[in-house]
Amino acid sequence: DQQVKQNSPSLSVQEGRISILNCDYTNSMFDYFLWYKKYPAEGPTFLISISSIKDKNEDGRFTVFLNKSAKHLSLHIVPSQPGDSAVYFCAASARKLGGTSYGKLTFGQGTILTVHP
Amino acid sequence: NAGVTQTPKFQVLKTGQSMTLQCAQDMNHNSMYWYRQDPGMGLRLIYYSASEGTTDKGEVPNGYNVSRLNKREFSLRLESAAPSQTSVYFCASSPEGWGLYQPQHFGDGTRLSIL
Numbered sequence: 001d002q003q004v005k006q007n008s009p010s011l012s013v014q015e016g017r018i019s020i021l022n023c024d025y026t027n028s029m030f031d032y033f034l035w036y037k038k039y040p041a042e043g044p045t046f047l048i049s050i051s052s053i054k055d056k057n058e059d060g061r062f063t064v065f066l067n068k069s070a071k072h073l074s075l076h077i078v079p080s081q082p083g084d085s086a087v088y089f090c091a092a093s094a095r096k097l098g099g100t101s102y103g104k105l106t107f108g109q110g111t112i113l114t115v116h117p
Numbered sequence: 118n119a120g121v122t123q124t125p126k127f128q129v130l131k132t133g134q135s136m137t138l139q140c141a142q143d144m145n146h147n148s149m150y151w152y153r154q155d156p157g158m159g160l161r162l163i164y165y166s167a168s169e170g171t172t173d174k175g176e177v178p179n180g181y182n183v184s185r186l187n188k189r190e191f192s193l194r195l196e197s198a199a200p201s202q203t204s205v206y207f208c209a210s211s212p213e214g215w216g217l218y219q220p221q222h223f224g225d226g227t228r229l230s231i232l
Binding site for chain 2: 004006009034036041042043044045046049089091104105106107108109110
């Protein structure tokens with residue numbers, strides 16, 4: 001049972017345009033969401049995160065939106081650059097009963113973003 | 118500027134062989150994690166260690182064991198390798214304490230092939 005899903009395996013956009021990457025989740029206990037970026041032969045690197053008490057978080061060209069009622073989050077990259085070409089993973093974390101968090105992440109399958117010059 | 122270091126970077130094993138994947142972090146993080154990445158499946162948690170001296174199972178622990186040797190080091194052992202364990206293995210660490218949300222920092226992975 002895939003609790004975090006990225007239904008688009010790939011996305012291709014033109015340089016300077018907006019890239020929108022989507023992620024859906026099923027576990028209503030998830031309360032912290034992250035996006036990671038991964039280049040070939042490297043480990044994932046943290047990009048941006050959002051807590052469930054917010055619906056938007058912005059960091060430079062990157063904005064993450066969270067729609068809790070739809071259990072959906074998205075990552076917007078504006079403007080897109082060729083160096084943004086990578087695999088993007090969304091991930092989610094849930095507090096255990098009692099309010100403590102181990103930081104265990106559940107990842108989506110990833111979306112390959114290609115930004116053309 | 119090392120962050121999370123994994124060794125080896127590549128390994129080929131025969132079915133039934135054993136080996137240990139090493140991971141060390143120099144960021145004084147409390148928590149460490151082992152993931153595997155398979156095509157089309159994202160990263161799946163194998164084992165984690167919330168703090169020195171503790172370990173616990175993740176989503177796919179079967180066929181693996183771990184040791185949190187000290188605060189810096191967290192190793193993953195395959196006792197009897199199987200072809201289904203062919204994967205890319207990532208180690209990660211975070212300053213996670215109870216109730217804190219901190220992003221995990223990843224190593225560059227170990228590419229393991231089992232014939």
